[in-house]
Amino acid sequence: MSDDIPLGPEDHEQVLAAEFALGVLEGDELAEARRRMLADPRFADAVEAWSVRLAALGAEVSEQIPRPEVWDGIARRIEAFGDAAPVPIETARKQHPPGSVSGWGMALSALGGGAAAVAIMLAIGLPGSPGQQPPVEQAARTGPQLVAQLAEQEGERQLVSLIDARGDRLALQLAGFEPEAGMAPELWVIPDGGAPVSLGLLPESGRFERRLTERERALLINGATLAVTIETRAGAPHAEPSTPIVLVGSLSQI
Amino acid sequence: MGQQLQDDGDGHAAQQRAALTKALERTARGDRAALQEIYQATSGKLFGTILRLLRDRAAAEDVLHDVYLKVWQRADRYNPGRASPVTWLCAIARNSAIDHLRRSNRKPYGGTDDLPEIADDAQPVDQAMCDAEDHAALRGALDELQEDHRRSIRLAYFDGLTHSQLAEKMNVPLGTTKSWIRRGLISLKGRLDV
Numbered sequence: 478m479s480d481d482i483p484l485g486p487e488d489h490e491q492v493l494a495a496e497f498a499l500g501v502l503e504g505d506e507l508a509e510a511r512r513r514m515l516a517d518p519r520f521a522d523a524v525e526a527w528s529v530r531l532a533a534l535g536a537e538v539s540e541q542i543p544r545p546e547v548w549d550g551i552a553r554r555i556e557a558f559g560d561a562a563p564v565p566i567e568t569a570r571k572q573h574p575p576g577s578v579s580g581w582g583m584a585l586s587a588l589g590g591g592a593a594a595v596a597i598m599l600a601i602g603l604p605g606s607p608g609q610q611p612p613v614e615q616a617a618r619t620g621p622q623l624v625a626q627l628a629e630q631e632g633e634r635q636l637v638s639l640i641d642a643r644g645d646r647l648a649l650q651l652a653g654f655e656p657e658a659g660m661a662p663e664l665w666v667i668p669d670g671g672a673p674v675s676l677g678l679l680p681e682s683g684r685f686e687r688r689l690t691e692r693e694r695a696l697l698i699n700g701a702t703l704a705v706t707i708e709t710r711a712g713a714p715h716a717e718p719s720t721p722i723v724l725v726g727s728l729s730q731i
Numbered sequence: 732m733g734q735q736l737q738d739d740g741d742g743h744a745a746q747q748r749a750a751l752t753k754a755l756e757r758t759a760r761g762d763r764a765a766l767q768e769i770y771q772a773t774s775g776k777l778f779g780t781i782l783r784l785l786r787d788r789a790a791a792e793d794v795l796h797d798v799y800l801k802v803w804q805r806a807d808r809y810n811p812g813r814a815s816p817v818t819w820l821c822a823i824a825r826n827s828a829i830d831h832l833r834r835s836n837r838k839p840y841g842g843t844d845d846l847p848e849i850a851d852d853a854q855p856v857d858q859a860m861c862d863a864e865d866h867a868a869l870r871g872a873l874d875e876l877q878e879d880h881r882r883s884i885r886l887a888y889f890d891g892l893t894h895s896q897l898a899e900k901m902n903v904p905l906g907t908t909k910s911w912i913r914r915g916l917i918s919l920k921g922r923l924d925v
Contacts, residue, residue: 491917502893531869541779551800
C-alpha cells in the first residue's frame with residue numbers, strides 16, 4: 478500500500494505545509510519545508526493556518542501545573558529588556574501594510590513546527606551576557622537606534638547587533654558559534670522583497686565593530702531582516718547564502 | 732453571575748476569549764502585568780501540552796519559559812480573526828515542543844513510559860479553556876475520516892511522532908503511514924474549508 482498520491486502543485490504545497498505543521502516531516506522533506514518557510518510567504522502562511530487548525534486538538538490535553546519558579550524566570554527575562562516593548566501594533570501596521578511584508582518577514586511570524594528555531598528580541602544596548610542589565614542610560618543618550626538580537630531557541634548561538642543613531646557603525650556581539658575549520662559565520666541583510674546581501678564574515682565570537690558603507694546603510698533600516706549562515710572562509714563575501722540559515726531576525730528601532 | 736451554569740459554558744468561554752484577546756493587545760504594548768494574566772490563565776494548558784510531548788518536566792519547563800517569551804515578543808502578531816487566543820497559544824507551545832524534540836533527537840516515546848493514546852472520543856478537558864467552536868469543527872471533520880487516517884493524525888499530534896516513528900508505532904510500512912497522513916490531511920482541509 479505504499480502508493481504516492483498524485484497531487485497537483487497546489488495540493489502538494491498544502492500537504493507539505495500541513496505535514497510540517499503537524500511535525501511529521503523528516504530528512505529531505507523537512508529540509509525542503511524549512512527552506513520554503515523562509516523563502517515563500519505563501520507557504521509560511523499555509524503553515525501557520527494549519528498550525529492553528531490542528532491546535533484545536535489541544536483542547537483534549539489535560540492541564541499540568543509548572544513550578545512557580547518558571548514564572549519568576551520569565552518575569553526576570555522580561556525585566557532585562559527594560560522598557561523595550563515589541564514594536565507597538567499601530568507602528569507595525571504602518572510599517573508593514575498587508576501585502577508588503579517580504580517573504581523572509583512572513584517566515585518570522587509563522588508558527589511552523591520544526592522551523593529553523595529563532596527567537597527575536599528587542600533589547601536596549603548590548604547585553605554582555607545572559608541576565609545582565611542592558612545599558613539603558615547609554616541608549617537614551619545616543620538617541621534612536623536599530624537593534625536586533627538573534628538567538629537559537631535550543632542552541633547556544635546568538636548574535637546581537639546595534640546600529641547607532643547616525644547609522645554609520647555596526648556593532649555586533651556573537652556567542653556560541655563553533656564553525657569547523659575553514660568556515661565562518663557570515664552576516665546577511667535581506668531587504669524587503671529582495672535578495673540577501675552579504676555584510677561579510679564575522680568573527681566566531683566576541684565583539685566586533687566596523688563602519689558601514691553607504692550602500693549598507695541604505696539597506697540596514699528599521700524592519701530589515703538580518704540572517705547568519707555558516708560559509709567557507711574562501712570566497713567571502715559570497716553572492717548568496719547557503720542553507721541552513723542559522724539565525725534570522727529583524728532590525729527594530731528603539 | 733452563577734445562575735445559568737449549564738448553558739453558560741459558551742458565555743464563559745466567550746468572556747475568557749475576549750479577556751485574553753485584550754490581554755494580548757496589552758502585552759503587545761509592553762504591559763508585563765498583561766503577560767502575567769495570560770500566563771496565569773493559560774500556563775496549565777500549555778504546560779500539559781508540552782509535557783505530554785516531552786515526557787520530562789524539567790525540559791518541559793524550559794520550553795514553557797521560552798513559549799511565554801515568544802508570546803511577549805509576538806503578541807503584536809496575534810490575529811483574532813484567524814484563531815482564538817488559546818488556540819494560538821497552544822500552537823506556539825506545541826511547535827516549540829516539537830522543535831525541542833527534533834533538536835534533542837529524543838525518541839518521543841518508548842518502553843514502559845508510553846502514555847495511553849488519547850481516545851478518539853475524548854472530550855475537551857476544560858470547557859472554559861478550550862475554544863469550543865474550533866475544537867468541535869476539527870473533531871467533526873476528523874470523525875468523518877477513515878479510522879487509520881484519523882488515528883495516524885491523532886498519534887502524530889499528541890505524541891509528536893515523525894513519519895518513521897508513526898510507522899513503527901502503528902506497525903505498518905512507512906509508505907502506508909505517509910499515505911494515511913496525507914490522505915487524512917487532504918480530507919480535513921476539504922471538510923474544514925467549506
